[in-house]
Every structure is written in structure tokens, then in C-alpha cells.
Amino acid sequence: MYDYIIIGAGSAGCVLANRLTEDPDCRVLLLEAGPRDWHPFIHMPAGLAKLVGKKGVNWNYDTAPEPHLNNRTMWWPRGKVLGGSSSINAMCYIRGVPADYNDWAKHGATGWDWNNALPYFKRSEHNERGGDALHGSHGPLYVSDLRYTNPLSRAFIDAGRQAGYALNRDFNGPRQQGFGFYQVTQKDGARCSSAVAYLHPVRERHNLTIVTGAQANHITFDRQRANGVTFRVGGKAFHQVATREVLLSGGAINSPQLLMLSGIGPAAHLRRHGIDVVFDAPQVGENLQDHLDICTLQHSTQRVTYDRVSDAKIAFDYYLRGHSGPGSSNIAEAGAFVRSQYAPDERADIQFHFVPAMLDDHGRHRLVGDGYTAHACFLRPRSRGRILLASANAGDKARIEANYLSDPEGFDLKMMVECAKVAREVFAQKAFDAYRGEPIYPARNDLSDGELVEFIRAKAETVYHPVGTCRMGSDDQSVVDPQLRVRGVEGLRVIDASVMPTLIGGNTNAPTIMIAERAADLITGRAA
Known part of the structure; x- marks a missing residue:
């Protein structure tokens, strides 16, 4: 029996696995669809050029034809490996500016203003230049000069x-x-992904179980409460129960897809695919933004x-x-x-x-x-796209309409x-x-x-910053509330870049880690 099941060992999921298992009585199962981050090109920073077309660590998404870009199909690489996209990105450490987070709060993401976000940026950061009013020096995520x-x-x-x-x-x-x-997420000249920073140091904890190659199929419910996850490993199907919460950290594409596959999403769209509706949530998959x-x-x-x-x-x-x-x-x-x-x-x-x-x-x-x-x-595009289901099969990639x-x-x-x-x-x-x-x-x-x-x-092409498809807010139409709890059900949160109401002014990896750091405190009651 596990207290929490985390779906996705990417930039957010690794943080959650670390912080929640600090309590030795809290048992956590971490599911990752990709493999371990063993490949040497992941850890040698310049190896990122060789990871571009490497299918074993990349979801290799393609958008639908983009009407305003000559109907081109756009390639969207996303990490499918321990560490997620933090294991294949260019390691630029950027937070955005205070007004980005104050905008979130103004639009209903209460508690996510800059004054609340900064302590979590600092808690995560180990900057080689040392700490100050804006930087941390004792966190697990190493930030270095090139x-x-x-x-x-x-x-x-x-x-x-x-x-x-x-x-x-x-x-x-x-x-x-x-x-x-740029300063970069590197330690001693090697990539410091979320997996390196948060997961590797704690993977031997007795209360943490990590399963790679695990394709999540559905979140299961007892009436309106999430109570577990069905997933496949090596062709075999499993159902695991979570006694407290299911934490979805699949990212801006996979998180809304899995919500819809599990019956949370636009009701008419779900019914077209033969999916029973658990909760009609029209905004799931909407509000897609990218640079x-x-x-x-x-x-x-x-x-x-x-x-x-x-x-x-x-x-x-x-x-x-x-x-x-x-x-x-x-x-x-x-x-x-x-x-x-x-x-x-x-x-x-x-x-x-x-x-x-x-x-x-x-x-x-x-x-x-x-x-x-x-x-x-x-940095602040006004266009909005969406994520839709291509089928009711979790093995089929979602339809991405970036709508650039x-x-x-x-x-x-x-x-x-x-x-x-x-x-x-x-x-x-x-x-x-x-x-x-x-x-x-x-x-x-x-x-x-x-x-x-x-x-x-x-x-024009993506610069790899999709967000917003499980928007956080205080209004009834938002997918998650400011505590990142999915509206309409209990025992389920989304914790990743999909909850960002709007894009920040910069790269999105560091803000995603910040979100997970604060989410861990929300889950354990250390934050309001």
C-alpha cells in the first residue's frame, strides 16, 4: 500500500518523490513511462545535441498541422526518461520576473505571487556563486557558470x-x-537534472519505490475520489491503490491526456471516445501556450x-x-x-x-x-491552443493543436x-x-x-515551453484550485507546468521545480 502515487518522474515528479519521502512513514510509488537516465549523452552537457532524435528518451510529439505556419506539423520533443525534459534540455536556469508570478495571483492563483514563489526557488537552488536575497546556496539543484x-x-x-x-x-x-x-543546471560540469538533483540521492529510501517503463492508463476512482492508478509494465497490467492522493506530474501534454482518459474533461469530447464521464471539466486541455x-x-x-x-x-x-x-x-x-x-x-x-x-x-x-x-x-504570446484525445487508448499520442x-x-x-x-x-x-x-x-x-x-x-518552431493545459485558478472553470487539487473530485492533484495560468518570461524548467517544491508543502500541510 502506498500513501501517494506520483505519475511522471520529470522535473516536478522527482521533486515530489524526494520531499514526500522525507517523512519515513510516508510510502510513495513513482511511475515513469521512460527508462532510467543511464545514457552518457544525458550527463555530458554537449550530448544534448545527440539526444535530439534519440527515441528512447523522447516522446517525439508532433502537432497537428498549424494553420498559421503554412500548415506545417511541428516537432515537439519532450523528455521520456527519469528527469523528464530536464534530462534533455539546454539547462538554462531562468525564473522569469516577479511580475510574472504576481500576474498569476491577480488572475486567481492565490498564494503563487512572487513573495511566495521566491522562497521555493531559493530552497531548490545551490548556486555556485553563493546565496543572497535572490539566490539559494544549499538546495539540491546545482546552478553553475559555464x-x-x-x-x-x-x-x-x-x-x-x-x-x-x-x-x-x-x-x-x-x-x-x-x-x-546563461547560468546552467550543472554540477561539476555535468548535467544536474531533476533526477540527479532530487531522485538519485534518495532512491535507496525504504519508503520510495520507482518503476520505470510504466505507462499510466487510467486514474481510478471510488465514486468521486481518486483511489489508484492502472498502468502497464512490459506488457503486463497493474492496478495500484493510493490511500491518500494521486499526484499527476505528466507535463503539459500527458497530464490533460490522462485526466481525459480517466473521465475528467470536456464531457462531449470524452463521450465521443467512449469514455465514462467522472466530472465534466471543459477547460482540461485548453489554454495551451508555448514560446x-x-x-x-x-x-x-x-x-x-x-x-x-x-x-x-x-x-x-x-x-x-x-x-x-x-x-x-x-x-x-x-x-x-x-x-x-x-x-x-x-x-x-x-x-x-x-x-x-x-x-x-x-x-x-x-x-x-x-x-x-x-x-x-x-515571451508573452496571446495565442492559445489545446490538447485533445486522439483515441481512448493511453498508448496513442494526444492531438496537439498549438494554434500558433x-x-x-x-x-x-x-x-x-x-x-x-x-x-x-x-x-x-x-x-x-x-x-x-x-x-x-x-x-x-x-x-x-x-x-x-x-x-x-x-x-518558426517551438522553443520547448508548453504550459497551461490544466490551468490553476480560483474560478469554477479552472482545472485545479490554488492548492493544485483537481476540481470536481477528491484525492487528485496536478503538479507540473500544465498548471501555469500563463507563460513566464523565460525558460520553464526552474518554475516547474518551484511549483513542485511548494506543492510538497501544500500536500504535507507545511504551506497554506
């Missing part, structure tokens, strides 16, 4: 300064705006990029020299937060990730030669054009003179706004 950076990344930062933007040594400090190097990304690529006249570096040499040097050299790079080494002319408040509304290599189609399309890439995304660039006023598209323009401005600065070759994407540096629109429709 051990190795490419000279092109420094050129990007210098170009930002030349273009009139500030420099910023700490994007999680008193101000977010400016150009600088859309446009890449500007330029050839490099110098062979200093990562395009033709030997993978074997990188790995050899990395392990021989104590986790140093290019193997310790997160590839997206430098970045920026920029406030555009269209920003409605004082917050940055554009984020950059700079890569000293040519990245086309998530790196799946290898280009000839050497080059560098500026990823740019609009669909906002009626066309503001998201205007901002994507602005993203491309700022990238062009930065690449034109003197700092790149020694490296600048011919443009790749777009093919010319003088495209009109109309031509940039067509470029965006043809080339």
Missing part, C-alpha cells in the same frame, strides 16, 4: 552592447534585461563553431579532463532579454538563445559549413517580426565582423516586414 564558452558567444554579448543593450551577469538577479551568459521561436542563421568565416567538431574528441576531452572543454557546454551558452518598442510594461518581451553552430529544424537538418544561430522568441499566431489582433505575428529584426540588428554589429559570412536564414538581410512574415510562417 566551464567553457565559444568565442562566438562572447561576440554575441559584445554585439548586444554595441547595439545599445545592457550587459547582464545574472538574468535571475535584480534585473532581467540585457545580454550575457514560438524564430532562428536567424549566418555563415561563419572562421572554423570556431561547433558544426564540425568531432563528437568522439569532445567526449574524450570531457571525460579525460575532468568534465571540462566543449563537452561541458550547454550549446546555448549566451542569451539576452530585450524590451521591444511594443512592450506594454517594463518587462522584457523578447528572449534570445545564441548557439555557435547552425541549427535548422532543431538540429535535425545538418547544413554544410560553419555558422551561428540566434534563437528569438516572444492565432490571436485575432495579430500581435504575436508582429512580435515575431520584431524578434527577427532585433536578431538582424545584433548580427550587423562590429563584434561579428571577424566572423560574418553570408546569411543563411533568412537568405537576405534586407527583407521587408511582409517578407519576414513569410519567413516566419515557413521556419
Whole structure:
């Protein structure tokens, strides 16, 4: 018998498993659909480039055709392994800004304002620079400066300064705006995923059971109370009971899918798939948000990029020299937060990730030669998508309708054009003179706004930040309440990025870990 069953050992689930089993009398079962995080490419930071198409650790989702992106089907990689997406991401440690969380509270996520969120960010964080008013120094999640950076990344930062933007040594400090190097979730030059930080140190606890390769099929109910989970391992079916609560941490795609498969969702949609309705919850799967990304690529006249570096040499040097050299790079080494002319408040509304290599189609399309890439995304999109069931079979992937660039006023598209323009401005600065070759994407540096629109429709992709599909709020239509309890039933919570009411201004891994840290206190009664 288990007190809690956690579905999903990703960024949130690993945190919950750790914090709940601090009580030796609390028994926890942690289910993960993917394998253990044994693969060496997971732990060598630069190995992320090799994880792009690795099916064994990736759900490999595809969206439905996107009407505003030339009906393209978009690839959405998500982690299917212990640590979830924190085991395959670029490790950039970003929290967003206080106003992001204050907005959550204003829209009904009571208790999730910045003053309540900050202590949990600090509790999770072990920053190698030490602790202060904004940073923790004793948490399990190691946050470090990069051990190795490419000279092109420094050129990007210098170009930002030349273009009139500030420099910023700490994007999680008193101000977010400016150009600088990212701090990363690494410990001693190796990836510090949620599994490394929270799960590995406690996996021998007698009150924690971890099952990998476990595909959750349904959450079961006794009347309106969740009482367990059915799942399959190696072709065999199991049903396990939870005496206290079921905690769903599958992420922005899997969590709403499993709720719907279990009878919680839009009633008409569930009935079309022959699913008995436990509770009619129309907003399950709705409110999907993601950062859309446009890449500007330029050839490099110098062979200093990562395009033709030997993978074997990188790995050899990395392990021989104590986790140093290019193997310790997160590839997206430098970045920026920029406030555009269209920003409605004082917050940055554009984020950059700079890569000293040519990245086309998530790196799946290898280009000839050497080059560098500026990823740019609009931080607060107004477009909303949804997650739907493709069938009543848990083994079938959900239907993802991201609905990018669909906002009626066309503001998201205007901002994507602005993203491309700022990238062009930065690449034109003197700092790149020694490296600048011919443009790749777009093919010319003088495209009109109309031509940039067509470029965006043809080339924009996800930057891997889906959230919002089990929205948290105080209104009756929200999927979960501010304690993350699923409305309409008892004994069930959702704890992952799907509960975010809106996207924060940055990467979503650190906020997801913060949510799980606070959720553990809500569950145990340590927080109101």
C-alpha cells in the first residue's frame, strides 16, 4: 500500500518523490513511462545535441498541422526518461520576473505571487556563486557558470552592447534585461537534472519505490475520489491503490491526456471516445501556450563553431579532463532579454538563445559549413491552443493543436517580426565582423516586414515551453484550485507546468521545480 502515487518522474515528479519521502512513514510509488537516465549523452552537457532524435528518451510529439505556419506539423520533443525534459534540455536556469508570478495571483492563483514563489526557488537552488536575497546556496539543484564558452558567444554579448543593450551577469538577479551568459543546471560540469538533483540521492529510501517503463492508463476512482492508478509494465497490467492522493506530474501534454482518459474533461469530447464521464471539466486541455521561436542563421568565416567538431574528441576531452572543454557546454551558452518598442510594461518581451553552430529544424537538418544561430522568441504570446484525445487508448499520442499566431489582433505575428529584426540588428554589429559570412536564414538581410512574415510562417518552431493545459485558478472553470487539487473530485492533484495560468518570461524548467517544491508543502500541510 502506498500513501501517494506520483505519475511522471520529470522535473516536478522527482521533486515530489524526494520531499514526500522525507517523512519515513510516508510510502510513495513513482511511475515513469521512460527508462532510467543511464545514457552518457544525458550527463555530458554537449550530448544534448545527440539526444535530439534519440527515441528512447523522447516522446517525439508532433502537432497537428498549424494553420498559421503554412500548415506545417511541428516537432515537439519532450523528455521520456527519469528527469523528464530536464534530462534533455539546454539547462538554462531562468525564473522569469516577479511580475510574472504576481500576474498569476491577480488572475486567481492565490498564494503563487512572487513573495511566495521566491522562497521555493531559493530552497531548490545551490548556486555556485553563493546565496543572497535572490539566490539559494544549499538546495539540491546545482546552478553553475559555464566551464567553457565559444568565442562566438562572447561576440554575441559584445554585439548586444554595441547595439545599445545592457550587459547582464545574472538574468535571475535584480534585473532581467540585457545580454550575457546563461547560468546552467550543472554540477561539476555535468548535467544536474531533476533526477540527479532530487531522485538519485534518495532512491535507496525504504519508503520510495520507482518503476520505470510504466505507462499510466487510467486514474481510478471510488465514486468521486481518486483511489489508484492502472498502468502497464512490459506488457503486463497493474492496478495500484493510493490511500491518500494521486499526484499527476505528466507535463503539459500527458497530464490533460490522462485526466481525459480517466473521465475528467470536456464531457462531449470524452463521450465521443467512449469514455465514462467522472466530472465534466471543459477547460482540461485548453489554454495551451508555448514560446514560438524564430532562428536567424549566418555563415561563419572562421572554423570556431561547433558544426564540425568531432563528437568522439569532445567526449574524450570531457571525460579525460575532468568534465571540462566543449563537452561541458550547454550549446546555448549566451542569451539576452530585450524590451521591444511594443512592450506594454517594463518587462522584457523578447528572449534570445545564441548557439555557435547552425541549427535548422532543431538540429535535425545538418547544413554544410560553419555558422551561428540566434534563437528569438516572444515571451508573452496571446495565442492559445489545446490538447485533445486522439483515441481512448493511453498508448496513442494526444492531438496537439498549438494554434500558433492565432490571436485575432495579430500581435504575436508582429512580435515575431520584431524578434527577427532585433536578431538582424545584433548580427550587423562590429563584434561579428571577424566572423560574418553570408546569411543563411533568412537568405537576405534586407527583407521587408511582409517578407519576414513569410519567413516566419515557413521556419518558426517551438522553443520547448508548453504550459497551461490544466490551468490553476480560483474560478469554477479552472482545472485545479490554488492548492493544485483537481476540481470536481477528491484525492487528485496536478503538479507540473500544465498548471501555469500563463507563460513566464523565460525558460520553464526552474518554475516547474518551484511549483513542485511548494506543492510538497501544500500536500504535507507545511504551506497554506
